[in-house]
Amino acid sequence: MLRSLVQNPKVRARVLERVDEFKLNNLSNEEVWFRELTFCLLTANSSFISAYQALNCLGDKIYYADEEVVRNILKSCKYRFYNLKAKYIIMAREKVYGKLKEEIKPLADNDQQLAREKLLNIKGIGMKEASHFLRNVGYFDLAIIDRHLINFMKRIGAIGETDVKHLSKSRYIYFENVLKSIASNFNLSVGILDLFIWYNETNTIVK
Template sequence: MNYVCDRIHGAIAAIYPDIEQSATALNMHLSEQDLWFELSCCVLSSQVPYSLACAAAVEVRKARALAPDLELDVKACEGLLLSALSRPLSIAGKTRHYRFPKSKARQLSLAKSSILQNYDSLSAALASLDDAELARQWLVQKVPGLGPKQASMFLRNCRGEYDLAIIDRHVLGYMHIAGLEEIGSRPPIGYAGYLRSESVLRGHASAMGYRLGLFDYAVWITMRVLDPGMTSRDQVI
């Protein structure tokens, strides 16, 4: 094993027990409002910093556009969402604007309509889908703009699903360094591609004695704080 992997795995081993303990202690009984907030965060987080997505999701929650008891047609809901997503946001003392107000307003409006066509609420929909993989597939199908990575994040945040992976650029960078992905390979393409990468990472985590969803979180933390120069393939021995 090369020096870089040694350092990464040492860091992962050091923080994994704390991550496991924190995950065990989490309360996963979220309210309907909180579920929609988490879902909107995940939809809004595509191609923008997560802090900006969360700030935008706060405005969506204030507008109550996604509240099941607020009966709006798709167009009216979209208009309310567009207004919320167009507001200036204050983040770390700076004024920011969300990048994709129109497209995300449309996606969230369609998501609400799609989900409430068959269920009284998002919590009822999730309660009917016990299997994590089936729940993820359903979310990707029903929520426009939600890919397998974001759907996995939503289920982890809301149900404590730690048998699904969140494969972002940090985790993918680790997979390159660990030799799990070819050098220069692109992020997983499509659902099938995501499942292939997830299967590789699951086997790797299991071989090391880790649970997939806790392992990838430890990888994410480690890769974020690691010196970028050390993670370059040119530095791997």
């Protein structure tokens, strides 16, 4: 099934179009990078749709609004974790906004794993969120291990049963290496294979 998707011209065109958007993000300004970071903060323990709606509700207020305003906006647009995520967004803004791209891009250009380690210093950013952020700003050598990818790997027999909600760092890297091995069979970067798997699991390309 996955091989047929990878070889399907229409699906491949949609995936590569999304990849081009991520590459454009890489060339974009600090505001775009921080918006992508905020999105990844919002996706943790939430669905893509919920996070995307919340991000759109916030708009440019992620760059200047105080915590109470951010919290109230998240609450008004029915985002579940409005208290915690408002705190994380403000903490991230105080910690990295204005220097996010200048600090992360040189690292990621040379060593994406090192850039991911740096991002883990941001409250609310774990391995999945850091990998997601880097992929969305144009780096494709890290895996975004979520339940869809776990389910895919279990179904093809690449891994056994596991608890996706409590992945240790070492377990995450093990699964990432499994996916890299699968990606190499398709001559793809693991961050691009992710989009095909997501389409295979959800029939959408939205990440």
